[in-house]
Amino acid sequence: MKAFVGSGGRGYGLITGTELTSAMMRMPSSQATAARRQTRHLACVVALLCLAPTAAFAQSLQTDHVRAQLISEHLALVPGQSMQVGLLLQHEPHWHTYWMNPGDSGLPTTIEWNPPRGFKAQDIEWPLPKRFDVGGLYNFGYDDEVLLPVTLAVPADAQPGTRAHIRANAKWLVCREECIPEKASLVLDLPIDVAPAKPDPRWTKQFANARLAQPQATAWKGAARLDGDRVVITLRGPGLPPADGLDAFVTQKKLFDNKPPNIRKDGDALIVDAGKSEYFGTSPATIDLVVTAPAPAGIRGWHVQVPFTDASAPAQ
């Protein structure tokens, strides 16, 4: 396992109370597990420092199956601007973390930001998810490397020449078939500088990929309806992709049964025919649908909001 240390070796690092809760991993046998009655055990992990060759430094944390760190697209933060930062998760092969809707099991990754006064971190801009088949159950999330981007609003009165010390508590569940909840206190320390901000060359690729992995807005029009135990969505409009290889996800839970939907063309329409969740309650006003397609490098996809026409609703 390679340690992650910035190439420069210059600069200064900082270790905060970094904690990792690694619950119940590598239990040799059920008996051994059963022999201990406990909620969780704490594993202390040494935080590896990312020593940047520049003024910016960030902390990275290596857990058993994930390396996590906060990164910034630019080397400095500019007063009054919205900057891209994010949580970079690098998974050990076969392990994954979760999308905002994790599927049949799992938990979405959360980031609780604690930036300096006046700074405001937005929600995670969720990249397109992948589907994982876990013994006939389905999970949605990320393997390999993923950047969960977040927009950070820098206050107009931030003083060039000072630094911003941005802390965040990140939590994720990492699973292969078995799962481990982990959390980390991470920090991103960046100088405040005047525009234009220079991109950090270490993360150019990650932020570029994260943009490509965002669901694209579309001008598609659609409608969703219940058909027995199916949710059938009809999409029409410019730039509909061919049906081959498509997958579809909903950001809301308790709508689809999480099995791969049947996606087909019907004339000029694209039909997404998904199993209805057995936890389906009342129909939502709209369905937040994400359609993904395989692409040469990773996946590409689209986002569309589709009004729900509930055939089973009593007539008004």
Add this chain to the structure above:
Amino acid sequence: MKPRLMILAAALTFFAVPVLAKPVIGQPAPDFSVTDAAGKTQALSAYKGKTVVLEWNNPECPFVRKHYGADNMQKQQAEAAAQGVVWLTVNSGAKGKQGHLDPAAATAYVAQQQSKEAAYLIDTDGKVGHAYDAKTTPHMYVIDKDGTLRYMGGIDSIASTEVDDIPKATQYVRQALTELAAGKPVSVATSEPYGCSVKYGS
């Protein structure tokens, strides 16, 4: 001939549905017959006249550990037993998968956890799990005295692995049992279960 075939096809479709159906609130809960950790055969039909709780378990799942480590599951099992409710814990972990227990290990686990279920069912082939479409550990079901499914879903309302969330969460199984005992309808009859995936065999 053709219309008749169509009617036949329609009839087949109609009758095929209940066989393939998932468990449905307000409908009879699927019956099962499976061996428990003590080697005794356990059938749902044997508990007609009693309220039954099914709890899907994997001792090594962090979500299960959350509720056992905080004594939440054992407390609710004891409360249920005191009300004459039959609590059956089910392990559908396949051999070689995380959390699978043989009868001896299951007996040791129950003793270790001081859990208060009426029986710990060894569902290694996943038959009971698939009949109930159990997806996660924990995944909970409440069946009334007539054998009707009254609740299915999570143990509580906060999907997390954090023990601190338990007191803040609505305990759906406890709520359902209290309402059933009072002759009231179950106010939250379904919730999305949360946890680890059930480790079925292929």
